Amino acid sequence: xxxxxxxxxxxxxxxxxxxxxxxxxxxxxxxxxxxxxxxxxxxxxxxxxxxxxxxxxxxxxxxxxxxxxxxxxxxxxxxxxxxxx
Amino acid sequence: xxxxxxxxxxxxxxxxxxxxxxxxxxxxxxxxxxxxxxxxxxxxxxxxxxxxxxxxxxxxxxxxxxxxxxxxxxxxxxxxxxxxxxxxxxxxxxxxxxxxxxxxxxxxxxxxxxxxxxxxxxxxxxxxxxxxxxxxxxxxxxxxxxxxxxxxxxxxxxxxxxxxxxxxxxxxx
Numbered sequence: 001x002x003x004x005x006x007x008x009x010x011x012x013x014x015x016x017x018x019x020x021x022x023x024x025x026x027x028x029x030x031x032x033x034x035x036x037x038x039x040x041x042x043x044x045x046x047x048x049x050x051x052x053x054x055x056x057x058x059x060x061x062x063x064x065x066x067x068x069x070x071x072x073x074x075x076x077x078x079x080x081x082x083x084x085x
Numbered sequence: 086x087x088x089x090x091x092x093x094x095x096x097x098x099x100x101x102x103x104x105x106x107x108x109x110x111x112x113x114x115x116x117x118x119x120x121x122x123x124x125x126x127x128x129x130x131x132x133x134x135x136x137x138x139x140x141x142x143x144x145x146x147x148x149x150x151x152x153x154x155x156x157x158x159x160x161x162x163x164x165x166x167x168x169x170x171x172x173x174x175x176x177x178x179x180x181x182x183x184x185x186x187x188x189x190x191x192x193x194x195x196x197x198x199x200x201x202x203x204x205x206x207x208x209x210x211x212x213x214x215x216x217x218x219x220x221x222x223x224x225x226x227x228x229x230x231x232x233x234x235x236x237x238x239x240x241x242x243x244x245x246x247x248x249x250x251x252x253x254x255x256x257x258x
Contacts, residue, residue, distance in 0.1 A: 012225075080223065083223050084216060
C-alpha cells in the first residue's frame with residue numbers, strides 16, 4: 001500500500017514548473033487538496049503558481065474543491081483552467 | 086432550471102460513445118451510427134473546428150492539444166450522464182482530438198439522438214458547455230497557451246448548479 005501521493009501537473013503550469021509529475025510523501029498536516037496546494041506553492045520561486053487562484057485541482061481524476069480530502073495512494077493533479085472543445 | 090417535459094425513456098438500448106484520439110473523425114460515420122433504428126426522430130450534431138489563431142505565431146500556425154489521459158473519458162462520461170438525467174435522450178457520441186492540429190481541422194464532435202428535437206438540441210449544448218469548462222484538455226497555439234474564457238464558464242453556470250463546484254468559485258458554493 002503506497003504511503004505517497006502522486007502529483008501531476010499539466011499544460012502551462014507544468015511548463016512554468018519544469019515538471020509534469022512527482023511522488024510526494026505527505027506530512028500528517030496535509031489533509032485536504034488545499035493543504036497540499038499550499039505546501040507545494042510555499043516551496044517558492046515558480047512553485048508559487050500552484051497556489052494561484054486560477055489553478056484547478058483534481059483528486060483521482062475528478063475536479064474538486066480545495067476542501068476535498070486527500071490521502072496516501074491518491075492521484076492529485078494541478079492545472080490551469082481547461083480549454084478544450 | 087429546465088426539466089424534461091416527458092418521463093425518461095427506459096435505459097435499454099441507449100448507447101454512449103466516447104473517443105479521445107489523434108486522428109481525424111468522419112462526421113458522416115458518426116452521424117450514421119446515431120441515426121439508426123426508429124425511436125430517434127431527432128439527431129443533433131455539433132462539430133468544433135480550429136480557427137485562425139488570434140496571435141501571429143512564428144513558424145506557422147500549429148496547435149497542440151494536451152490532455153490528462155486518465156481523466157478525459159471519465160469526465161466526458163460524467164457530463165453525458167448528467168445530460169441523461171435532465172433530458173430523455175437516446176444515443177450520445179463525443180469525439181475529441183488531441184495532439185497536433187492546424188486551422189481548418191476538426192477538433193470535437195458532439196452528437197445526440199432523441200425522440201423529439203428539444204431534448205437533442207438542449208442536451209448537445211449542455212454537453213459542449215460542460216466539456217468546455219470541465220474536460221481536461223488544453224490548447225496551445227504556437228508558443229502561447231490559450232486562456233479559458235469567462236463566457237464559457239458563464240455558459241456552464243447558466244445551466245444551473247448541476248456541475249461539480251470548482252475549488253475557487255464561491256459563487257457556486
